[in-house]
Amino acid sequence: MNKKFDLKGIIFDYGGTIDTNSRHWAEVLWEKYQYFRVPVSKEVFREAYVHGERTLARNPLVKPEHNFLDVLQIKTRIQIDYLVDKGFLDRVEADDKAYASHVADDCYQYVLETLKRTRPVVRELAAHYRLVLVSNFYGNIQTILKDFQLADYFSEVIESSVVGVRKPDPAIYRLGVEAMGFPAGQVLVVGDSFSKDMVPAKAVGCKTAWLKGEGWGNEEIDESLPDIVITDLPELLPYVL
Structure with a gap:
């Protein structure tokens, strides 16, 4: 060529x-949601994903010194908070099972392997x-x-x-x-x-x-x-x- x-x-x-x-990153995240048994449907997850991306586009939550694990932790926390706020997840369960941090950590390892x-x-x-x-x-x-x-x-x-x-x-x-x-x-x-x-x-x-x-x-x-x-x-x- x-x-x-x-x-x-x-x-x-x-x-x-x-x-x-x-x-697509939505598919990678959804795979990890399933792995850690986050009890939401894919349709509901997609809502949370879109909300997270729009939130990050509007608000400078990611700082220049943040690495990708930091970004993933911010993203997943926004998503889980959205799911709790909309009544799709229970706050106590979400925090006890540390969904946000587990998904972020596993996604980071996925990137290292890729x-x-x-x-x-x-x-x-x-x-x-x-x-x-x-x-x-x-x-x-x-x-x-x-x-x-x-x-x-x-x-x-x-x-x-x-x-x-x-x-x-x-x-x-x-x-x-x-x-x-x-x-x-x-x-x-x-x-x-x-x-x-x-x-x-x-x-x-x-x-x-x-x-x-x-x-x-x-x-x-x-x-x-x-x-x-x-x-x-x-x-x-x-x-x-």
Whole structure:
């Protein structure tokens, strides 16, 4: 692929791509809710998940020094508090069984295991290409990259809360291309979200590799749009090396 498209650089999404290798975070969290027998339905959990994401988008609860375990603890506490406030969970039971901390801790371990598979891919690509990260995040992505030994692989990081624009707005990928310093047509965007990564990346003229996996389930998909479709990040290497 690098010969066909004359690639010079690669833009990575972070959440759902590097940390979970194609699984939407709602699905990872739901799996842990089930494992720890949190007594709510998936529909109710999704309400709590959406509430949590909107709360974090409105309120600067995540600080720049927070690592990803901190983020997960904040997220799960918001979710459990919502479920208690709405009457779906009993407060005493939720606290006694420490649902929030158990789910957060197990999700963090899940990421550590996943990174054993995805970090080597990033490392290998960084040896051949300029890499830029473009992420919808909370202002602490640099801390997370350091925590997970990923920081040295990215020459630039474009974070939504810092630049003031969020996916799926193509403008955030335009910033990524500008940071890359190469024409958009020589840049490959790798991401797990069809609507938030593939569509806006194509809109600014980038090549695209869709890490197709366990998504949110509410996207309209056109598999002819991405230049590459993979289901496991290591599958990308033969296309670009």
